[in-house]
Amino acid sequence: MRISVKSTSPINTLGTALATLGPIGHFPKAPGTWGSLAAVVAAPWLFLPLPLWGRLAVLALIFAVGIWACGVAERTMGRKDPGCVIIDELFGQWLTLLFFAAMPIWQLGLAFILFRAFDILKPWPVKWAETAFPGGLGVMADDGVAGLYALLCLHFVAWIL
Structure with missing residues (x-):
């Protein structure tokens, strides 16, 4: 599905390209799932090796x-x-992984499943965060809350095991 764009100014083109993570957001089926999968696949090289302060800085930058x-x-x-x-x-999935410096593949898979479940099902306050804030803040906030839910569940599973 191709999205028609009202204005092709360089700022609109850049903003839209960043928001869609380039071509990934334009995959024909389940772009959110593909975006989460890309985030999980990239995390062991681009996110997890960073010190905690670096991961926090990356998340703050992605959020802004x-x-x-x-x-x-x-x-x-x-x-x-x-x-x-x-x-x-990308933001919500990496937030799910925030406190892990390294993870086995099964745990990355579980992180993916947990985040997607909370993002799709939108339990309170995920849905609330989506509608409570205007514009891009609402778009980012609901995935942040879903990421926090997934982070808590992932740490609970890691603690049990």
């Missing part, structure tokens, strides 16, 4: 850029939280 990019994409596409906007999945 994501708010801006999601807002640009919404205005450009004329829709609230278009399905192709997936930078919020």
Whole structure:
């Protein structure tokens, strides 16, 4: 599915490209799942090796850029939280992994499943966060809350095992 863009200014093009993580958000089926999967696959090389302060800095940067990019994409596409906007999945998925420096593959898989479940099912306050804040902040906030739920569950499983 190709999204028509109202304005092709360089700022709108950049914001939309960041919000969709380039071509990943334009995959024809389940772009959010593909965005989460890309985040999990990239995490062992781009996120997990960083010290905790580095992971926090990366998340803060993704959150700030994501708010801006999601807002640009919404205005450009004329829709609230278009399905192709997936930078919020990157943020939420990496938030799920925040306190882990390294993980076995099964744990990365579990992190993926937990985040997707909370992101799709949207238990309170995930759905509330999506609607309580305007524009890009709402887009990013709900995935942040879903990521926190998944982070707590992942740590509980790690603690049990």
